[in-house]
Amino acid sequence: MRIDVLTLFPEMFEGVFGSSILGKARDRGKVSLATVNFRDFATNKHNTVDDTPYGGGGGMVLKPDPIFAAVEAVVESARQAASPEAKPPRVILMCPQGEPLSQAKARELAQEEHLVFICGHYEGYDERIREFLITDELSIGDYVLTGGELPAMVVIDAVVRLLPGVLGNDRSALHDSFSDGLLEYPHYTRPPEFRGWKVPDVLLSGNHAEIDRWRRRQSLLRTAKRRPELLERAELSDKERDWLEQAKNRPDLER
Numbered sequence: 001m002r003i004d005v006l007t008l009f010p011e012m013f014e015g016v017f018g019s020s021i022l023g024k025a026r027d028r029g030k031v032s033l034a035t036v037n038f039r040d041f042a043t044n045k046h047n048t049v050d051d052t053p054y055g056g057g058g059g060m061v062l063k064p065d066p067i068f069a070a071v072e073a074v075v076e077s078a079r080q081a082a083s084p085e086a087k088p089p090r091v092i093l094m095c096p097q098g099e100p101l102s103q104a105k106a107r108e109l110a111q112e113e114h115l116v117f118i119c120g121h122y123e124g125y126d127e128r129i130r131e132f133l134i135t136d137e138l139s140i141g142d143y144v145l146t147g148g149e150l151p152a153m154v155v156i157d158a159v160v161r162l163l164p165g166v167l168g169n170d171r172s173a174l175h176d177s178f179s180d181g182l183l184e185y186p187h188y189t190r191p192p193e194f195r196g197w198k199v200p201d202v203l204l205s206g207n208h209a210e211i212d213r214w215r216r217r218q219s220l221l222r223t224a225k226r227r228p229e230l231l232e233r234a235e236l237s238d239k240e241r242d243w244l245e246q247a248k249n250r251p252d253l254e255r
C-alpha cells in the first residue's frame, strides 16, 4: 500500500512513521509512507494556502488550487511508479464533519492500493475540494482537535496494522476488541496472587472449555455494562442471552 499525507506540518509525522509497527511495516516494504507539504504547491508570491471567506465572517479558508495541485502531483507520481492502469487512490479529507472512523472503515481502506490524506487546521476547506477532489471525509470522533494530522495518524495506524504480514502472530488482528463486535475479556498473568488479589480460579484450572466459556461470558457482561449499543449488532446464542438477562441489575456479576 502507498500512503501520501498532504499537510502543512510534515514534521509531525516523522516519529510516528518511523517507530514501532509502522516503522517496521515500512522497512519490510508492506507500506510506503510519505508526506507532501502543500505549501510547496502554492502559486502566489507569499506561498499562501488560505484566504478570507467569500461572504465575510471570521476564519480562513484553505484555497483549492494548492490542494488540487498537490493531489494531482501525487497521483501522477503513483502512475509513474506503478502502472498507468493503477487504480485511482482514495482521497480522504480529515475534518470534524466527516464520517466517524470505525473498524469497518479501517478494514475497507485496508483493501486499497493507495490512500491520500488531506489535513487542515482551524481553517475551513473551500467547498470545491469536497465536491470535486475527494472520495471520503473522515473524523475520528466528536471532540475538537487543533488539526487533522493526529486524526490522519490514527487512521493510518488502524489501517496499516491490518495489512497482511504487518502484525506478528501473537498480536494478530483477529482477536481485537471490535473484530467480533464485543469488548475483550479480562487478562491476567503471574503471580497468581498479588497483594492479596487473586487470579480467577477458572484460569488456573487447565479446563479449556471452561476457560473459553468464562471468557465469552466476561466479554458479554463487560460489553453490556460499558458499551450496550455494541450488543445490538452481536450474534448471540440463547445461552448467551440468558447470561445477560441474569446479569441485569447485578453489576457485581462482572468479574
Ligand code: 21W
Pocket: 058, 059, 060, 061, 094, 095, 096, 120, 121, 122, 123, 124, 125, 138, 139, 140, 141, 142, 143, 144, 145, 146, 147, 148, 149, 151
Ligand atoms: C477544528 C478544524 C475546528 C476545523 C470555517 C473557517 C480532522 C478533527 C479534525 C479543526 C474547525 C477530526 C472554520 C475529530 C477533529 C480537524 C481541527 C472549525 C472553523 N470554519 N476528528 N473556520 N476532531 N480538527 N472550523 O478536530 O481538522 S478529523
